[in-house]
Amino acid sequence: MLSATIFLLFYLLAKKSLYFTASLTFLAIVYQIYEIIKYVEKTNRLLKNFLESIRYSDFTRNFQVQGLGSSFDKLQESFNAVITDFQKIRAEKEEHYFYLQTVIQHIGISLIAFHRDGKVEMINNASKKLFQVSSLKQIQDLSRFSEELVTCLLSLKHGENTLVKVIDNEDILKLAIYATEFKINNRQVILVSIKNIQYELEEQEIESWQKLIRVLTHEIMNSITPISSLSTTLTTILDNFGENNTNKFQDEDLETLNEVKLALETIHKRSSGLLHFVDTYRNLTKIPKPNFGIFQVQKLFNNIHRLMEEEIKRKGIRCEISINPESLELFADEQLLEQVLINLIKNSIHALEHTEHPEIELKAFMNKRGRISIQISDNGQGIIKEVLDKVFIPFFTTKPKGSGIGLSLSKQILRLHGGTITAQSIPNEKTSFTLTF
Known part of the structure; x- marks a missing residue:
């Protein structure tokens, strides 16, 4: 239409008599140019709004374009379809994020993510409970809990694990710490897992002692019992032998016989004492099951x-x-x-x-x-x-x-x-x- 109107204007000017009609035609050309500019600007605004929605992750908009022809109707459908797809992707990511957050917060092992300068990015509920804090901004803030722990956390390398003992008032904690380091968005992040293994270590220690005691008491009892029994038997034999043959022995023989009897009595006394000693320690492996x-x-x-x-x-x-x-x-x-x-x-x-x-x-x-x-x-x-x-x-x-x-x-x-x-x-x-x- 604009091309035809411009052609008409030149035609009227060539006649040199239809100036009023030429003026109206010129105004029509100006109006048409204005409408073209307005049309193009509206298209650009739609594209700008669409791209800004993607840039700022604002997927709540709906693009409504009416009265601009079928091509704009198809553009509107395409815009809204893309926005819907982004909404689905964002919803899935948010669901995945909240799922991971829930797992991290409810897991029994303490987790802390921080930077090399000590700035904390994430701390889960288990860590808050372990360190008795409601929030943690810097690893250095744990110095009131344990200076050794802070030094250890800030010096851990990727894949390194260590054990730290912490005395916290009435509690003794033995913390097993494992670190992994990764890069995300140009940031170096250290993720450490911390678990108090005091209970497990003590359980293992007690079990080891019980096994050792069972072996020792068994071997000692097996060795000492016959010695005690034999010493008693020999003492009885010597008593009977001495009583039946008193007239046959000289004084030196009787003295030797008494010394042997005293030696056997000493052996019996010490072996009986050792048996009692061993029996006492067997109590360590025979604790009754608690009646709660x-x-x-x-x-x-x-x-x-x-x-x-x-x-x-x-x-x-x-x-x-x-x-x-x-x-x-x-x-x-x-x-x-x-x-x-x-x-x-x-x-x-x-x-x-x-x-x-x-x-x-x-x-x-x-x-x-x-x-x-x-x-x-x-x-x-x-x-x-x-x-x-x-x-x-x-x-x-x-x-x-x-x-x-x-x-x-x-x-x-x-x-x-x-x-x-x-x-x-x-x-x-x-x-x-x-x-x-």
Whole structure:
């Protein structure tokens, strides 16, 4: 139409008489040019809006084009089809993202993703629970938990794993850490998994000790029993022989006979003592299965106090008992726990023998991780650092007449309850044994 109108304008100008008609034709040309520009700009605006929707991931728009011809109708269909496809892809990605987030947040192993400078990108619920934080922006913020852990995390290389021991108030944690490093969007990210394997290590340690004790007791019993029996038999034979042949022996012979009898009696005495010793240690492998039940900690403490009250008063020891909250209840074997607590209190009494103002504190509470804890503390001579890690080892004792099975037995009883027992000590100031369930 524009081409025809321009041709008409030149035709009218050539006539040199139809100036008014030529003017109207010129105005028609201007109007047509304006409409063409407007048409092209509208097309460009549609393309611009479409591309911006993709650029900014805004897939909520619908393109409506009316009255511009069938070609624009097809363009509208194509635009809306592309937008719909992008909406589906985005929805699938969001579903996948939220699925992975849910898995990460609910997995039992602690996960932390961070940069080399310590900036944290992601931390899951298990990590928050382990480190007792609601959020974490920098790895360095964990220094209040453990300086050694922070240093270890920032220095870990790809594929490296390590073990870190952390003492957090009443809890002793042994953290197995594994690191992997990857690049995403030009960012180097370190992903570490952290798991507290204290329970598994103690379980393995106890199992190893039990196997060793079973082998040792079996071999010793097999070797010592016949020696004890033979020494008794030989002593009886010598007694009978001596009584029947007294007149036949000279004084020197009788003296030699008595020495042999004394030697046999010594062998019998020592072999019997060794048999008793071995039989005592067999108790470490014969702990009865706990009879679980729900009971109040207050009741448990009252029973312990009644049993130990007379001895505590006789020794002049001040005893404090506290339970917070007072209604605290345990699901455990009450009899076995009584045995553990009595053993620990007796140890405290022994440690307070040379203390001027002896004190024992027995308390129960919920620790910061929401676990029930029972703690026995005293202000006795304490345990030096070099010995503290060995007190739960079977046969190890610092007492002159100790057997070295009390604390080991207590540890095994706590393991049967799915709990732990830990020791902390500042010599001559405070020593605490904490049972955590």
